[in-house]
Amino acid sequence: MSDERYEVVPIGEVESPLTDAATAPKQGFEGSPEAWLVFDPALLEGLDGIAPGDEVILLTWLHRADRDVLRVHPRDDVSNPMQGVFNTRSADRPNPIGLHQVQIVSIDGGRMLVRNLEALNGTPIVDVKPVLKRA
Amino acid sequence: MSDERYEVVPIGEVESPLTDAATAPKQGFEGSPEAWLVFDPALLEGLDGIAPGDEVILLTWLHRADRDVLRVHPRDDVSNPMQGVFNTRSADRPNPIGLHQVQIVSIDGGRMLVRNLEALNGTPIVDVKPVLKRA
Numbered sequence: 062m063s064d065e066r067y068e069v070v071p072i073g074e075v076e077s078p079l080t081d082a083a084t085a086p087k088q089g090f091e092g093s094p095e096a097w098l099v100f101d102p103a104l105l106e107g108l109d110g111i112a113p114g115d116e117v118i119l120l121t122w123l124h125r126a127d128r129d130v131l132r133v134h135p136r137d138d139v140s141n142p143m144q145g146v147f148n149t150r151s152a153d154r155p156n157p158i159g160l161h162q163v164q165i166v167s168i169d170g171g172r173m174l175v176r177n178l179e180a181l182n183g184t185p186i187v188d189v190k191p192v193l194k195r196a
Numbered sequence: 197m198s199d200e201r202y203e204v205v206p207i208g209e210v211e212s213p214l215t216d217a218a219t220a221p222k223q224g225f226e227g228s229p230e231a232w233l234v235f236d237p238a239l240l241e242g243l244d245g246i247a248p249g250d251e252v253i254l255l256t257w258l259h260r261a262d263r264d265v266l267r268v269h270p271r272d273d274v275s276n277p278m279q280g281v282f283n284t285r286s287a288d289r290p291n292p293i294g295l296h297q298v299q300i301v302s303i304d305g306g307r308m309l310v311r312n313l314e315a316l317n318g319t320p321i322v323d324v325k326p327v328l329k330r331a
Binding site: 183 | 197198200201202203204205206207208209223234236239241242243244245246252253255257259266267278279280281282283284285289290291293295318320322323324325326328
């Protein structure tokens with residue numbers, strides 16, 4: 062196995078009323094407020110074709126995570142038996158990449174208003190992808 | 197916006213008969229052969245709870261990608277109008293993270309046989325997550 066490392070360069074940042082991990086929803090569909098995705102102006106061309114109403118997959122870098130954790134109680138609930146982090150959506154994991162399916166509400170230049178995002182204010186955005194529909 | 201960078205440390209590697217991007221399937225469900233996920237032995241605890249039959253989301257680092265590309269013809273087909281890379285699943289994008297939904301066929305220690313993976317042989321694995329089922 063190669064021991065190469067790779068560098069993630071954020072493409073934008075989340076602006077959200079959510080600031081506290083302990084009280085934020087654990088999943089986007091569990092009552093998240095609307096939030097803004099604010100993109101690096103140099104990369105706006107890359108967003109061409111995305112339109113209000115679209116469901117997209119957002120990848121974030123969960124920068125407050127503990128990267129040394131390998132086992133957790135799912136949903137921070139000690140009554141849930143310990144699991145490997147790769148069998149959970151815990152933010153604590155070796156590469157803390159957040160995966161979120163959100164819906165675009167509106168677009169204003171390099172800012173997109175979305176619903177169903179549980180990421181905290183200031184979370185770096187690392188990628189956006191369309192939801193695939195099988196033919 | 198912060199100009200922080202983050203380091204991705206691969207947790208494993210794909211072993212697949214697929215070696216040529218030009219002829220490999222573009223999506224996992226488009227006729228991919230079975231492939232092995234080979235994990236770093238130091239991280240096996242993190243896989244606890246994953247079982248054969250599970251559908252999981254695999255994140256990879258598409259290490260052959262061109263990170264400076266912002267617009268592409270989807271599916272490398274020039275008859276498809278140019279789109280922003282964030283509106284496509286192109287490997288070429290600022291942070292070339294691959295997103296794959298695969299099914300675990302069998303598990304042998306730190307090796308998992310999966311179906312529906314279009315990633316090329318040698319592709320670094322960066323994360324594994326369960327598919328969420330809404331209550």
